[in-house]
Amino acid sequence: MKTLKCLALMLMLTLASGCALQPWVQPYERAHLADPIMSFDRDPVASSFLHHVYDARESARGADGSAGGGCGCN
Amino acid sequence: MPTAAPEVAVAATERRWRRLAAVLLVLAAPVTATVLPDERVDILYHSYEGGGTTIDGPSVLVRKNLGSSVSVSGKYYVDAISGASLDVRAAGVTTDVESGASVYSEKRTEYNLGIDYLHDRTLLSAGWARSSENDYEARSWSLGVSQTFFGDLSTLALNVSFGDDVITRNDDPDFDAREMQRRRYGLTFTQVLTPRLIAALSVETALDEGFINNPYRSVRYCADLECSQFNYQSEVYPGTRNSDAFGLRAIYYLPYRAALRGEYRYFEDNWGVSAHNGELRYTHPFDPGWLVEVKYRQYRQSGANFFQDLFPYRDAQNYMARDKEMGPFSSHTVGLGTSYQLPQGFVPGFSRSSVNLYWDYILFDYDDFRDVTAEGYAVGEEPLYSFSANVIRLYLSFWF
Structure with a gap:
């Protein structure tokens, strides 16, 4: 019971601190982030082809930003 | 906006x-604010060559805004395929019974249409895709919603896609068309962590149901008690496959103008396959207008529970696979690429344009898949198979 109370207190403190959480990177600090080299998917047509190659040659799939489709990989 | x-x-x-x-x-x-995707045209030539297979063709992507809230896109993609993997060739699958042509030569055409609608910090997306081959027809639909919040530092994106496939065989008119349904549910949370660092966490669940195996693939089994010879029979897969994947990606802006990108993904499915892959990519722009990219990727997976290179006898199990992509293996990829930003106004009608060339070299090493074409070896003692592949992407990009 004591442990539960401690956990509840910790949760309340976390939530309370969460309410005070403010965005910590101001808009004027985002110049580097706006550079095209910081894009996860700079050229979608090229990256989707590479995902297709990986999907055809590997069992793993998903969580990589690609979409499924016919394989063409006999 | x-x-x-x-x-x-x-x-x-x-x-x-x-x-x-x-x-x-x-x-x-x-950076992280919800905006419509870039208005652009990409014209790509792609090529994959390795393991006895050559796949190449064009791809064109066009994306344009309609007003300030809607973006539409269309993509055309072709795979011209010649050759087949070692196991398909070794099993003797050769000829289309109707046309007499080699089944090793075929063409896959894919069409994609997409629409995005932006409202404040919310982006709604819908997509449709159709992929056609002479022995495989696939249709997919997708829906997505993306929401930016917390001072535009955080983005949460949800995606679902549904697919229906119809599978036939070129070389067997008695093979009844089979069907497969595909479902995918994905969630990605992207967070700006510092003025130089962005990270994204993705979770995706995939469910397949129906005829999942490749109809051309076979398993081999010992033809006699001493296993002095082997024969082939068709693969048999379970009718369902469920998988989960977890991905973590981050990009860091270095103290000079260059970016370092890291990626890790863990995957597991209900067939007993688990996989890890990691990638490190370095991107460095040079004036005037050049960009160079170098990367290394490693992938490793365990095999499915019902995978074996050689089964002891015919119908040894209820489920059997010898597709090398279902077995344990690892791969290493080294990639090198460059982009050149053409001078402004070089292509009339576009604000900027670029020429891009990327090459990836992939080395596959199989832990339990043997090269049955190697001569002079006892059955089951052939050398383990490995091969390398070269992947080329040459494309032009134009921004409106």
């Missing part, structure tokens, strides 16, 4: 600083 935060104007008391802040704000807008 998000507007400038009022705190910036308050904080910037000097005129010069205000001008600089305004420029930075304009630059910063697309």
Whole structure:
């Protein structure tokens, strides 16, 4: 019971601190982030082809930003 | 479109600083704020060559805005395939019974249509795709919603896709068309962590149901008690496959103008396959207009529970696979690429344009898949198979 109370207190403190959480990177600090080299998917047509190659040659799939489709990989 | 935060104007008391802040704000807008995708045209030639297979063809992507809230896109993609994997060739699958042509030569055509609708910080997306081969027809639909919040530092994206496939065989008119349904549910959370670091966490569940195996693939089994010879029979897969994947990606802006990107993904499915892959990518722009990229990727997976290179006898199990992609293996990829930004106005009608060439070299090493074409070896003692592949992407990009 004591442990539960401690956990509840910790949760309340976390939530309370969460309410005070403010965005910590101001808009004027985002110049580097706006550079095209910081894009996860700079050229979608090229990256989707590479995902297709990986999907055809590997069992793993998903969580990589690609979409499924016919394989063409006999 | 998000507007400038009022705190910036308050904080910037000097005129010069205000001008600089305004420029930075304009630059910063697309970082994490929800915006429509770039209006652009891409024309790609792609090529994959390795393991006895050559796949190449064109791809064209066009994306354009309709007003300030809607973006539409269309993509055309072709795979011209010649050759087949070692196991398909070794099993003697050769000829289309109707046309007499080699089944090793075929063409896959894919069409994609997409629409995005932007409302404040919410982006709604819908997509449709159709992929056609002479022995495989696939249709897919997708829906997505993306929401930016927390001062545009956080983005949460949800995606679902549904697919229906019809599978036939070129070389067997008695093979009844089979069907497969595909479902995918994905969630990605992207967070700006520092002025130089962005990270994204993705979770995706995939469910397949129906005829999942490749109809051309076979398993081999010992033809006699001593296993002095082997024969082939068709693969048999379970009718369902469920998988989960977890991905973590991050990009860091280095102290000079260059970016380092890291990626890790863990995957597991209900067939007993688990996989890890990691990638490190370094991107370095050079004036005037050049960009060079170098990367290394490693992938490793365990095999499915019902995978074996050689089964002891015919119908040894209820489920059997010898597709090397279902077995344990690892691969290493080294990639090198460059982009050149053409001078402004070089291509009339576009604000900017670029020429891009990327090459990836992939080395596959199989832990339990033997090269049955190697001569002079006892059955089951052939050398383990490995091969390398070269992947080329040559493309032109134009931005409206």
